[in-house]
Amino acid sequence: MHVLIFGAAGMIGRKLTGHLAKTGHLHGGVLTALSLVDVAAAEKPAGFTGKVAVSVIDIAASGAAERAIAARPDVIFHLAAIVSGEAETDFEKGYRVNLDGMRNILEAIRREATKSQYRPRFVFASSIAVFGAPLPDLIGDEFFTTPLTSYGTQKAISELLLSDYTRRGFLDGIAIRLPTICIRPGKPNKAASGFFSNILREPLAGQEAVLPVAETVRHWHASPRAAVRFLTHSATMDLAPLGARRALTMPGLTATVGEQIDALHRIAGEKAVRLIRREPDPVIAKIVEGWPRAFDARRALGLGFRPDGSFDEIICTHIDDELEGRLPVLL
Amino acid sequence: MHVLIFGAAGMIGRKLTGHLAKTGHLHGGVLTALSLVDVAAAEKPAGFTGKVAVSVIDIAASGAAERAIAARPDVIFHLAAIVSGEAETDFEKGYRVNLDGMRNILEAIRREATKSQYRPRFVFASSIAVFGAPLPDLIGDEFFTTPLTSYGTQKAISELLLSDYTRRGFLDGIAIRLPTICIRPGKPNKAASGFFSNILREPLAGQEAVLPVAETVRHWHASPRAAVRFLTHSATMDLAPLGARRALTMPGLTATVGEQIDALHRIAGEKAVRLIRREPDPVIAKIVEGWPRAFDARRALGLGFRPDGSFDEIICTHIDDELEGRLPVLL
Numbered sequence: 180m181h182v183l184i185f186g187a188a189g190m191i192g193r194k195l196t197g198h199l200a201k202t203g204h205l206h207g208g209v210l211t212a213l214s215l216v217d218v219a220a221a222e223k224p225a226g227f228t229g230k231v232a233v234s235v236i237d238i239a240a241s242g243a244a245e246r247a248i249a250a251r252p253d254v255i256f257h258l259a260a261i262v263s264g265e266a267e268t269d270f271e272k273g274y275r276v277n278l279d280g281m282r283n284i285l286e287a288i289r290r291e292a293t294k295s296q297y298r299p300r301f302v303f304a305s306s307i308a309v310f311g312a313p314l315p316d317l318i319g320d321e322f323f324t325t326p327l328t329s330y331g332t333q334k335a336i337s338e339l340l341l342s343d344y345t346r347r348g349f350l351d352g353i354a355i356r357l358p359t360i361c362i363r364p365g366k367p368n369k370a371a372s373g374f375f376s377n378i379l380r381e382p383l384a385g386q387e388a389v390l391p392v393a394e395t396v397r398h399w400h401a402s403p404r405a406a407v408r409f410l411t412h413s414a415t416m417d418l419a420p421l422g423a424r425r426a427l428t429m430p431g432l433t434a435t436v437g438e439q440i441d442a443l444h445r446i447a448g449e450k451a452v453r454l455i456r457r458e459p460d461p462v463i464a465k466i467v468e469g470w471p472r473a474f475d476a477r478r479a480l481g482l483g484f485r486p487d488g489s490f491d492e493i494i495c496t497h498i499d500d501e502l503e504g505r506l507p508v509l510l
Numbered sequence: 511m512h513v514l515i516f517g518a519a520g521m522i523g524r525k526l527t528g529h530l531a532k533t534g535h536l537h538g539g540v541l542t543a544l545s546l547v548d549v550a551a552a553e554k555p556a557g558f559t560g561k562v563a564v565s566v567i568d569i570a571a572s573g574a575a576e577r578a579i580a581a582r583p584d585v586i587f588h589l590a591a592i593v594s595g596e597a598e599t600d601f602e603k604g605y606r607v608n609l610d611g612m613r614n615i616l617e618a619i620r621r622e623a624t625k626s627q628y629r630p631r632f633v634f635a636s637s638i639a640v641f642g643a644p645l646p647d648l649i650g651d652e653f654f655t656t657p658l659t660s661y662g663t664q665k666a667i668s669e670l671l672l673s674d675y676t677r678r679g680f681l682d683g684i685a686i687r688l689p690t691i692c693i694r695p696g697k698p699n700k701a702a703s704g705f706f707s708n709i710l711r712e713p714l715a716g717q718e719a720v721l722p723v724a725e726t727v728r729h730w731h732a733s734p735r736a737a738v739r740f741l742t743h744s745a746t747m748d749l750a751p752l753g754a755r756r757a758l759t760m761p762g763l764t765a766t767v768g769e770q771i772d773a774l775h776r777i778a779g780e781k782a783v784r785l786i787r788r789e790p791d792p793v794i795a796k797i798v799e800g801w802p803r804a805f806d807a808r809r810a811l812g813l814g815f816r817p818d819g820s821f822d823e824i825i826c827t828h829i830d831d832e833l834e835g836r837l838p839v840l841l
Contacts, residue, residue, distance in 0.1 A: 270678065311754060323654045325673070325755045332674040336667045342656070343663040347601065423642060424656045 180208040182414075183252035185238060185284065186259030187215035190363065191304065191406055193222070195256060198407045200224030205254065206415035216247050217259065238280035248287040251297055254414045255350075257284060258304045264370055266330040277333035285340055289349040301341065301352040302413040305426060307399060309335040309356060312469035320428060320478045327469060338426035346423050353413045353421065355479075358401040358431030361439075362497040371466045375400065378436070379443055379494060382454040385507035391460035394437035397472040401431045401486065402493045404500065409484055416483060430486035432493070433473035442490035446498075450510050511539040513745075514583035516569060516615065517590030518546035521694065522635065522737055524553070526587060529738045531555030536585065537746035547578050548590065569611035579618040585631045585745045586681075588615060594639060595701055597661040608664035616671055620680040632672065632683040633744040636757060638730060640666040640687060643800030651759060651809045658800060669757035677754050684744045684752065686810075689732040689762030692770075693828040702797045706731065709767070710774055710825060713785040716838035722791035725768035728803040732762045732817065733824045735831065740815055747814060761817035763824070764804035773821035777829075781841050 182199060186192045196215060201224075204210050212230040215221035216238075223231050236243040238259055248255075259280065260266075266273025281303075291297045308331035309324040324335040338354040345352040363376040367388070374391055375398060381388035401409070409429050421427070434442075444452045476484075487493050498504060513530060517523045527546060532555075534541050543561040546552035547569075554562050563581075567574040569590055579586075590611065591597075597604025612634075622628045639662035640655040655666040669685040676683040694707040698719070705722055706729060712719035732740070740760050752758070765773075775783045807815075818824050829835060 321654050323652050324670075326670070327677070327754055329674055329678070332670050335670050339655075339657070339663050339667050339670075343660055346658070347660070423658055 180205060180210050180254065181212040181214070181250065181252045182210060182254045182256070183214040183216060183247060183250075184221075184256045184258065185216050185247070186257065186304075187221035188217035188219045189258060190365065191360070191403065191410075192217065192258050194403050194407050195258070195410055196221065196224050198411065200227035203227065203229070205411060208253075208415075214247065214250065214252060237276075238283055239275045244280070244283035244287040245290070248284070248291055251291060252299060254300045254302070255284075255288075256302045256304075256410060256414070257281070260304070261330070262370070263308060263328055263330040266333065267328055270329060273329045273333060277330065278336055281333075281337045281340060285344050285349070289344065292349045298348065299350055300414055300418075301345075301350040302410055303337060303341050303352065303354040304410070305334045305338055305354040305356045306331065307356050307358060307428065307471050307474075309338065310471050314469075314471055316472055318428070318471055318474045320476065342423060342425040345425050351418055352425050353418055354426040355409050355413055356426065356428045357406055357409065358399045358429060360403055360406055361400040362402065362493060362501075364403065364497075364501045371463050374463070375436075375439070378455050379439060380497065382443060382451040382510075383447055383494070383498065383502065383506065385454070385509050387454050387456055389458045390436065390455050391458055391463040392436060392467055393459075393464070394440065395435055396464075396467055397433060397435045398467070399431040399433055399471050399473055400490075400493070401429060402496050404496050405485075405487050412484055420482065427479045427482070427484075428474050428476045430476040430479050430484055431474065432487045432490065434490055439490050442494055445491055446494045447506055447510050511536060511541050511585065512543040512545070512581065512583040513541060513585045513587070514545040514547060514578060514581075515552075515587045515589065516547050516578070517588065517635075518552035519548035519550045520589060521696065522691070522734065522741075523548065523587075523589050525734050525738050526589070526741055527552065527555050529742065531558035534558070534560070536742060539584075539746075545578065545581065545583060568607075569614055570606045575611070575614035575618040576621070579615070579622055582622060582628055583630060585633070586615075586619070587633045587635070587741060587745070588612070589635045591635070592661070593701070594659055594661040597664065598659055601660060604660045604664060608661065609667055612664075612668045612671060616675050616680070620675065623680045629679065630681055631745055631749075632676075632681045633741055634668060634672050634683065634685040635741070636665045636669055636685040636687045637662065638687050638689060638759065638802050638805075640669065641802050645800075645802055647803055649759070649802055649805045651807065673754060673756040676756050682749055683756050684749055685757040686740050686744055687757065687759045688737055688740065689730045689760060691734055691737055692731040693733070693824060693832075695734065695828075695832045702794050705794070706767075706770070709786050710770060711828065713774060713782040714778055714825070714829065714833065714837065716785070716840050718785050718787055720789045721767065721786050722789055722794040723767060723798055724790075724795070725771065726766055727795075727798055728764060728766045729798070730762040730764055730802050730804055731821075731824070732760060733827050735827050736816075736818050743815055751813060758810045758813070758815075759805050759807045761807040761810050761815055762805065763818045763821065765821055770821050773825055776822055777825045778837055778841050
């Protein structure tokens with residue numbers, strides 16, 4: 180089985196690559212080749228015995244997607260994207276990569292499919308950013324997509340394209356709307372959603388973190404491990420039950436900031452919680468107010484997608500995966 | 511006021527042009543110039559004293575949309591499209607005109623807006639084809655768009671683009687989802703939806719018509735006159751109450767085929783009804799089964815859009831507008 184990952188050098192791309200390389204198969208199929216594609220060179224995974232090809236390409240550049248698809252991978256993960264903030268500040272770049280790039284990939288597959296029998300599994304990482312306020316407390320599977328960012332617009336359009344290309348038989352696609360990833364590894368960043376991870380990750384490393392919103396703020400989360408599980412399940416499950424509706428909201432964990440902090444308290448104690456500094460930021464509070472709080476993701480649950488069990492579990496997973504199972508001595 | 515119509519030579523385009531030329535204004539604003547754009551030359555309207563420019567361009571061709579937009583029209587109607595059936599048989603042509611064409615127009619406007627202050631009213635003719643089965647009996651304003659044709663996909667994508675370009679301030683857009691137009695003037699065609707009009711228009715002209723489905727089939731209709739009313743209202747109403755959600759389902763008239771025939775009976779008598787020949791066609795019945803039956807279009811109603819009152823009214827309007835107010839002698 181040949182697996183290609185667009186966006187392999189990103190956070191989820193690296194996690195997925197690591198998982199695939201480690202297990203060496205995708206629910207039964209032996210993984211013989213991994214193509215890692217990104218605008219920056221992805222790292223070759225350690226310990227993988229199959230063939231690995233690392234390509235540095237821009238999917239928006241003419242002919243680039245064709246070259247990547249020419250080897251006819253069996254499974255294609257498309258995780259590459261200009262992120263929300265940048266797609267908002269650089270309108271042209273966002274559309275170029277997130278929309279034209281998607282179309283280039285789909286068209287490359289269609290041209291291969293037109294030459295001779297080819298219908299790869301295509302897994303697209305969409306986002307809950309396809310939804311925009313005003314939103315109900317619990318968003319159902321049939322709620323309409325009214326994005327409030329260009330990024331969300333590009334994701335919603337990509338979902339529509341994927342469903343149409345699937346319906347026409349050029350590929351077997353699924354678009355999964357990932358919850359906000361928490362705990363996101365790495366450094367604190369300026370993304371408006373950053374604090375959801377910062378307030379856990381930083382204290383767990385013995386560092387201070389800033390909380391800019393009230394503890395009553397509710398949001399929709401998934402751990403990096405859950406995200407990888409959603410992707411691999413998408414790559415191997417029977418997609419026929421989805422019919423023509425190929426975009427699915429993934430089951431996340433709904434929690435208030437207060438509930439996140441309670442979990443931190445249970446796992447890492449009072450000293451960790453004291454590292455969270457309250458610095459209310461009305462701008463961030465306003466942005467976050469328009470975000471989804473919870474979904475009734477029953478289609479995905481019925482199709483075997485499994486959310487994280489609790490924030491305690493999310494924190495323990497982070498300690499295992501990112502901190503080698505240990506908390507800093509000072510906590 | 512300068513009004514530009516993309517798709518001016520089509521059925522709705524001609525009706526709209528005729529209406530604008532006749533009234534000479536758009537809810538108060540005096541109409542000084544009309545730009546009629548299509549792939550075929552639109553007819554110049556009779557009796558209009560303002561400037562008329564007829565352009566033959568393909569909106570999908572490089573630079574064509576820019577040339578049309580360079581004159582900075584105040585109001586732009588975008589009605590041009592490859593229709594449903596052709597977009598399904600010719601995948602590339604459908605995407606080229608219905609998606610790339612839309613983007614070319616939006617980008618041409620954005621570039622003008624970037625040069626100096628410009629924010630035209632942009633009215634896009636979308637379609638209830640953005641919805642796909644399984645559908646509830648009554649489709650609400652917040653129901654998701656899951657098209658089952660490439661045409662419907664292209665319309666749904668265009669709605670998303672229009673909302674994003676509006677949100678970014680490049681234009682002031684509204685996408686209106688037109689019901690099936692009934693009674694569609696002209697000759698019977700092979701469109702699966704053709705019979706809804708055929709069974710009224712043909713008998714009203716003393717001709718036989720074929721009914722391929724059961725009389726219990728329910729669908730969502732608007733007269734050509736209602737469509738023109740929706741378009742002109744869209745061009746002049748305050749769009750601020752729409753917020754970022756710029757796609758609206760238009761209020762139609764829900765009726766069964768039986769109810770259509772009853773209205774024909776009331777207006778044109780038994781002889782007209784006897785011209786309808788039942789020829790059940792399981793293929794058409796199957797296609798129509800997946801179509802919307804009725805909408806709860808309360809957003810549009812609240813914003814002042816008015817549907818046709820009854821099928822009796824639709825038939826009388828057709829007799830007025832297309833038959834010079836007369837039924838054939840033989841009826």
